[in-house]
Amino acid sequence: MKKNKPGTAVAKQYKLLRNSAPLAFMLSSHHNKRSPLLYFDESTGTNRALRYARNQKSPFEDEQDGNAIMEPIVFEDGFLNVERGNQVLQQFLYYHPQNGNVFEEVNHAKDAAQDLEVEEIILDAQILAKELDLNTLLRLSRVLFGSQADKRSTAELRRDMLVYSRNNPGEFIDMLNDPSLEIYDDVSQFFGSNLLSCKNKRRDVYFNLPTNKTKMLTVPFGEEPEDIVASYMQTDDGIETYKLLNRILKGESKKPSKKKPKKEEE
Secondary structure, eight states, X not given: OOOOOOOSOOOEEEEEOSSSOOSEEEEOOBOOSSSOOEEEETTTTEEEEBBOBTTSSOSBGGGOOTTXXXXXXXXXXXEEEEOTTOHHHHHXXXXXXXXXXXXXXXXXXXXXXXHHHHHXXXXXXXXXXXXXXXXHHHHHHHHHHGXXXXXXXXXXXXXXXXXXXXXXXXXXXXXXXXXXXXXXXXXXXXXXXTXXXXXXXXTEEEEOBTTBOOEEEEOOTTOOHHHHHHHHTTSTTTHHHHXXXXXXXXXXXXXXXXXXXXXXXX
């Protein structure tokens, strides 16, 4: 992460780079074996020890006298405010090896730009979700919500998709642009139509056809069966299986349903 070099004397604020900062966090303030604080000086090719002492003019030990008075550096509620008159602390924080990893200088312009970027992604995702055609809406819904998607009205699916796109804008846009979306949709329907089934706590995927009850594959630990099956069906070995199941699925979908179809709500 790029650091802001010390410049004009102005008050600065620093923040911890954590999701939940502690009430008080003490930063290492001087070099020692337990907590080495070294800055590599390219001009001399040497590592220089850092030490914060407010009564000194430099953050480097080799430029300080023997009367260094050290003070603790404490972040309260995740933030540290340094007044413009304490330039040695600002310099010390700039050279600190944990700058950019544990803490960083607050940059309101940069933060605003990042917030704007996030809001624009959310807006883009919401617009795409609102303008989905019915076929894409159904396809994406089956991938995201499983077989339950076929039991919901169009209005419910559009509502759920808007909520999902707002909460997961990046993932939503990636899925919408994924060329494998159709395959993932078909795989979701294979499971929903019981053409495929999972056994052994979702570790094994089996065919569930009238003439074929054999195991298709084993799901690696930590993976989802739908994802592994979709990946398999995009391989040379799995493409014929995909075509076969697709023909069966489409053939069954053409059969007249005994149930009264659910009225769509636009």
